[in-house]
Amino acid sequence: MTLRTSFHRLTLCVAAVLLLAAGFLPAQTGTLQGHPEDYSRADIVHGARLYAENCDRCHGPNGTGVSGVDFKSGKFRHAATDRQLTAVITSGFPESGMPPFHLDAADLTGLVAYIRNMNTLDRGSLNPGDAARGQAVFEGKGACLNCHRVNGKGSRKAPDLSDIGAVRSAGSIERSLVEPSVQMMPINRPVHILTRNGKAIDGRRVNEDTYTVQIADQEGRLWSLQKSELREFTVSTKSNMPSYKGELTPAEMSDLVTYLLTLKGQ
Amino acid sequence: MRRFASFALTLFTLLAHGLNAQAPVTYDRLSSAAKEPQNYLIYGGDYFSNRFSPLTQITPANAKNLSLSWVYQSAVSGSWESTPLVVDGIMYVTQRPNDVVALDAVTGRVFWIYHYTNDPKVTVCCGANNRGVAILGDTLYMGTLDAHLVAIDTKSGQPLWKADVADSAAGYSITMAPLAVKDEVIVGVGGGEYGIRGFIAAFDAHTGKQRWKFYTIPAPGEPGSETWGNCKAATAYCDPEAWKHGSGSAWVTGSFDPNLNMIYWGIGNVGPDYNGAQRPGDNLYTCSVIALDADTGKLKWHYQFTPHDEYDYDSVQVPVLADITWKGAPLKAMLWANRNGNFYVLDRATGKFLLGKPFVKVNWMSGFDDSGKPIQTPQPPGMPTYPAVQGGTNWYSPSYSPRTRLMYVSAWEDEGEIFGGVPVEYKEGMNFGGGNLSLFVPQADAPSKAIPNAPTIPNLRRGPINNWTDAGGHGAVLAIDPLTGTVKWRFRMTDVTDSGIVSTASDLIFTGGREGYLQSIDARTGALIWKQNLGAQMINNPITYSVNGKQYVSAMAGLSLFTFALPN
Numbered sequence: 001m002t003l004r005t006s007f008h009r010l011t012l013c014v015a016a017v018l019l020l021a022a023g024f025l026p027a028q029t030g031t032l033q034g035h036p037e038d039y040s041r042a043d044i045v046h047g048a049r050l051y052a053e054n055c056d057r058c059h060g061p062n063g064t065g066v067s068g069v070d071f072k073s074g075k076f077r078h079a080a081t082d083r084q085l086t087a088v089i090t091s092g093f094p095e096s097g098m099p100p101f102h103l104d105a106a107d108l109t110g111l112v113a114y115i116r117n118m119n120t121l122d123r124g125s126l127n128p129g130d131a132a133r134g135q136a137v138f139e140g141k142g143a144c145l146n147c148h149r150v151n152g153k154g155s156r157k158a159p160d161l162s163d164i165g166a167v168r169s170a171g172s173i174e175r176s177l178v179e180p181s182v183q184m185m186p187i188n189r190p191v192h193i194l195t196r197n198g199k200a201i202d203g204r205r206v207n208e209d210t211y212t213v214q215i216a217d218q219e220g221r222l223w224s225l226q227k228s229e230l231r232e233f234t235v236s237t238k239s240n241m242p243s244y245k246g247e248l249t250p251a252e253m254s255d256l257v258t259y260l261l262t263l264k265g266q
Numbered sequence: 267m268r269r270f271a272s273f274a275l276t277l278f279t280l281l282a283h284g285l286n287a288q289a290p291v292t293y294d295r296l297s298s299a300a301k302e303p304q305n306y307l308i309y310g311g312d313y314f315s316n317r318f319s320p321l322t323q324i325t326p327a328n329a330k331n332l333s334l335s336w337v338y339q340s341a342v343s344g345s346w347e348s349t350p351l352v353v354d355g356i357m358y359v360t361q362r363p364n365d366v367v368a369l370d371a372v373t374g375r376v377f378w379i380y381h382y383t384n385d386p387k388v389t390v391c392c393g394a395n396n397r398g399v400a401i402l403g404d405t406l407y408m409g410t411l412d413a414h415l416v417a418i419d420t421k422s423g424q425p426l427w428k429a430d431v432a433d434s435a436a437g438y439s440i441t442m443a444p445l446a447v448k449d450e451v452i453v454g455v456g457g458g459e460y461g462i463r464g465f466i467a468a469f470d471a472h473t474g475k476q477r478w479k480f481y482t483i484p485a486p487g488e489p490g491s492e493t494w495g496n497c498k499a500a501t502a503y504c505d506p507e508a509w510k511h512g513s514g515s516a517w518v519t520g521s522f523d524p525n526l527n528m529i530y531w532g533i534g535n536v537g538p539d540y541n542g543a544q545r546p547g548d549n550l551y552t553c554s555v556i557a558l559d560a561d562t563g564k565l566k567w568h569y570q571f572t573p574h575d576e577y578d579y580d581s582v583q584v585p586v587l588a589d590i591t592w593k594g595a596p597l598k599a600m601l602w603a604n605r606n607g608n609f610y611v612l613d614r615a616t617g618k619f620l621l622g623k624p625f626v627k628v629n630w631m632s633g634f635d636d637s638g639k640p641i642q643t644p645q646p647p648g649m650p651t652y653p654a655v656q657g658g659t660n661w662y663s664p665s666y667s668p669r670t671r672l673m674y675v676s677a678w679e680d681e682g683e684i685f686g687g688v689p690v691e692y693k694e695g696m697n698f699g700g701g702n703l704s705l706f707v708p709q710a711d712a713p714s715k716a717i718p719n720a721p722t723i724p725n726l727r728r729g730p731i732n733n734w735t736d737a738g739g740h741g742a743v744l745a746i747d748p749l750t751g752t753v754k755w756r757f758r759m760t761d762v763t764d765s766g767i768v769s770t771a772s773d774l775i776f777t778g779g780r781e782g783y784l785q786s787i788d789a790r791t792g793a794l795i796w797k798q799n800l801g802a803q804m805i806n807n808p809i810t811y812s813v814n815g816k817q818y819v820s821a822m823a824g825l826s827l828f829t830f831a832l833p834n
Contacts, residue, residue: 080688081702105719172718182709185720186737207732209781210759211797237710 039113040171042257045126047114047170050107052123058098063118072119082112106261109169127254134259137252142244150263156220158241159188159204163265174257177248180239190240191215193225194232201225205235288354288421290403293448297524304812306352309398309443310663311768311809313522314587317665319810322772323817324832329774329786329796331832335818336374338367338827345805346822349398349443349663349766352811357820358401358420359827360443363394364410366418372813374829378423385412389695390439391459397518397661397806398443400451402471407451409440415453415469429474431455436694437462443519447529447560450477454516458534458580461511461698466520466531466556468563478563482514482533482551489565493573495546502689508545511692513537514552518582518661523598526615528557528566530587530600534580540701541576541687548573553581555602557617567617572606573639577630577685578655578701579606584663586673587614590748601748603664603675605657606630608640609751623751625744626658626679649714650682650706654739656723656762663766663807665775670789672745672754674767674775681723681739681762682706684716707738723762736760741779743767745792755792765821766807776819778804784821784828800828 052061063071079085086108092100103111114121138144145154148161164173176183193201193215203217213233215223227233248256289295291307299305299312303320311317324332340346342362350359357371364382369375388411399418400407405426406418412434417426431453432438437460444453450468458464464482469475484490486509494512497504505511513536520531536552538544553572558565572579586601592611600614607628611621619638629652631640645651656678664675683705690700705722709715721734741763745754765778773789780803786796802824810819820829 081686083702084688109719168719181711183717185717186707186735187721187733189735205735208735208760209732210761210779210783 039117040169040174042170042174042254043110043113044117044121045128045170045254046107046110046258046261047112048123048126049128050103050111051114054101054111061123063115071115074116074119082116085112085115104166104264106165106167106169109171113171127251129251129254129256129258131255131259131262133252134255134257137248137256138259141252142248142256147241156216157218161260162263165261165263166265168260170257170261173260174253176241177244177253177256179245180241180243181237184237184239184241188239190236190238192232192234192236193223193230195225196229196231198231288356291353291401292403293446296402296446304352305354306350306809306811307401308351309349309400309445309519310521310584311665313447313524314666315519315521315584315663316586316588316668317663317766317768317807318667318669318770319768320771321810321812321817322770323812323815324770324774324786324810324819325772326774326788326795328832332786332796332798332819332830333833334798335372335829335831337829338369338374338376340367340825340827343825344393345395345764345803346825346827347395347397347441347661347806348822349807350809350820350827351399351401352809353401353420355813356420357811358399358406360396360398360408362396364396364408364416366399366406366408366423368420368423371811371818371829372816374827380418380423380425382408382410382416382425384410385434387695388412388434388439389437389460390441390456391697395441397441400444400446402446402449402451405471407444407446407471409442409444409453411439411441413438413440413455415440415444415451415474417451417471417474427474429469429476431467432457432462432465436460437698441517445519445522445529446471447522452520452529454482454520454531456515456517456534458513458515458517458537459539459697459699460513460695461537461692462513462515463510464512464514464516464533466516466558466563480556480558480563480565482516482556483509483512484550485509490550490568493548493550497544497546501543503544503691505544505692511537511698512545512549512552513539513698515580516582517580518584521585521587522560523587523614526598527560528614529560530555530557530585530614532581532583532585532602534582535578536575537692537698538687538690538700539576539578540685540699540703541689542574543687544689544700546574549575553579553606555581555585555600555612555617557614569610569612569617569619569638571602571604571608571610571640573642575606576644576687577606577651577683579604579657580661581605582661583659585614586664586666588666588668588748590671592620592749599748601666601673603659603673603677603744603746605653605660606640607653607658609673609675609746609748611748611751621748621751624658625675625746625751625753626677627652627682628658645685647686648684650708650716651685652680652682653678654681654683654705655685655703656681660764662764662805665767665769666748667769667773667775667789669771669773670745670769671748672789673748674769674777674789675744675746676763676765676767676777676779677742677744678723678762679740679742679758682708705738707734710737732761743775743777743787743792745789757787757792757794764803764805768808768810768819770810776808776810776821778806778808778821778823780804782823784808784819784823784830786819798830800824800826802826
């Protein structure tokens, strides 16, 4: 116990405690993991590709390459839940030779989905899409750039997708193409505003608190508004995006998802 | 002459700021804290933890004129959960992890800082938090992260003694402000996520010697031990002595009724938090309120809000004591808005259950049986439970105004969570939660289904830009009528709130939230009177006090402590 111990020491102490604390904080962005219905085919297909790239060398294509580990058994000593399996992948077992894998949320979702389903699926039966063909669909038949923007190209009407492959899983992207409203993030819900002096603004929220709201309109202009000065402020749960159900072939859909998964941001 | 004038002015200022009025804070002063409206002497404002101030200078009519008096900037990052005390013009506030800072309550200038160096092996679940000090005589008392109790001289900031309370290597910690009663100092221990055996203990205020200790988890043969059943042999990590790691932490300050000579304390979650199969039974005294004899620590009564909890519904709210008229007769009541989403009225003399009613969406239970025990309705696997793990409210303090006869509660509304238990082995100092949890943002047209990967309410911290919305839950201040449990008015926020509430005799309340606004609200109507953006989330209990006849309001946001007053 001393008075005025150095700030440096204090900072180290606080940092250590924060690190300890961080281990407990529950993850806040998980899907309904651990339930079979949560594994979409798109995630499994994406995971199969990642598995081949990252896991085959040690675990083998059948998941039996490491002594005492059999992915096809569906039983995992250290991973009763998907969250624990994710932790195993990202932390590894360095003392046993398994390195940590630094994958983003979308890739982890896919890899876990594939590993969980290895006991019922034959990897050869999965048809991965082609990213180059998918980009052609995105920019051509799909006309996605009419509303979205990728790496500085396209419109600002709808969310920028430059990092969509890092933040959304394959299954979520695929479902967004089929049922846009269901998968729409609440922050992207269309907002219609009419100010007290009659100005109409349509766009999406970028931030909101009790008293103010910040909007990006369809031209990408940023607005900050006092709610008390608005005549109308409505948030729609219906997406402006059309469904691509029936508009794209299954192969085009698979290619498009594969392309979007390559968009990892800067 | 000028130098003399300056000296005289300085002397006058020092005198005016209370340096001539620093009388010891006796037990009598603590027992009648309401007679000193200028001071804030106890964590809960008074022994009844009403957080009601008799001050009236700031009113609904003039609160719009509040302006900044001073700012104290700490150099410590992390959520600042402390509630300051103010005694005769001096403010005592803790900052992370275990500093005590003595400030001039008029200027914010520092008199001294006491720094306590914790054992580096300290183990805490949720950050290096400390919620404040207790004062008795000329001594301040602080619990430490490494589970010690230290006594500090109010005038010099020098330590007087240090008492061992528990073993931090086994996951014990102290984050609450102690409670000083008569000539003893009472603290409880944190560590509910580490399989501790919780307790509350009293220490001699002069020597630091332990007077009594009450374990919140009974040992075999003790009353309440029958609520710790035997797990099935096939249960993973079945432990016949599960009670030894049953948690029952106490990490927020209790209350005291001098006439009944009982202290009241809210008890935290059971261990493991989420996997009930490892600990069959009701698991007393977890998620309960206990009433103890203030002199001996003997149990007088208990009421369990959430038997066999699997949702981390700590009952660590501050017990609010109020003398009210209940069905035509005087009642020594205890009012409690619980983390489990229900508002309760208990008879604090006997523990009798009188009323229970949800104040937020609740689906883990459907009602109460005749004894006041909740009828539990566990949700199917994968379906959301309301309220979520952070609860309908949490540790931050409510307020009760004897003028409006309303209880003011910071609430989290419409936030659901998918809970799941996972077998977990007890290992000393290791997390013993045993859960697989996911917060939940419902689809617009299918409220029982989640939007995958939708941003949910962050657990503790908030950046300057939100990427989530209130679709997954939001905050509110609720004014609850204790006689009926109904919400008389609701002040809705977009973001959630971890801010406590203070009410005043001019029928104002002050509170904050994660948006960073310090707000003054009409206590009778819920109308906003004044707000000021402080630039960072507020995770503490605002206070109000006065010095030399001027009323101040203080609250922390981010790394800074802000104090407001009316212009001269």
